Amino acid sequence: MPTKQRIKKVKNVLSKRQPDIRVVLEEVLNTHNASAVVRTCDAAGILYVDIIYRGDDAFPVNEAISTRAEKWLHFNHYSSTRECLASLKDKGFQIIGTHLGDNTVSFTDIDYTLPTAVVFGNEADGISHEAQSSADALVSIPMFGMVQSLNLSVSVGVILYEAIKQRQKKGFYREPRLSQEETEFFTDKWLKKD
Secondary structure (H helix, E strand, O other), X not given: OOOHHHHHHHHHHHHHOEOOEEXXXXXXXXXXXXXXXXXXXXXXXXXXXXXXOOOOOOOOOOHHHHOOHHHHOEEEEEOOHHHHHHHHHHOOOEEEEEOOOOOOEEHHHOOOOOOEEEEEOEOOOEOOHHHHHHOOEEEEOOOOOOOOOOOHHHHHHHHHHHHHHXXXXXXXXXXXXOOHHHHHHHHHHXXXXX
């Protein structure tokens, strides 16, 4: 039986969740990176993570790295980029692709107060050409060193905390953003996990 303090904490955390910011992971294969991204998403108040993965194995999460943060997220699984991004667009999300290239804007130029899905690719190839062409904008994080890429979880954290900054400025964390149905569903689900 959950304590009053536990119930209060669950309700407080859910009241800060941002259901209209999504992290989309396209073919992320490295367990360490996937696990660190999960932990970052929970810390940043993300609730929904969309996974595009064509393999037969489950999404690779190492609980020692994620610190069991996957318990507090909801994963939507897709077998194709087209299916995932079309579904998100149908729900009114702007699609932002992360990309190292000349045709990008700075990640800070995006309005993250709009419903936004940010697509991150795998460690070797980045996002696919299909994800690039489906994106409403392609963003990059400025780099000033010899190495021109960040670890996946660091990139996710940098972009999510820009979204948090913008959303805090507009008061998005003052009132719950989940529907009553979502709040009840996740409260029940999370308390059962205890």
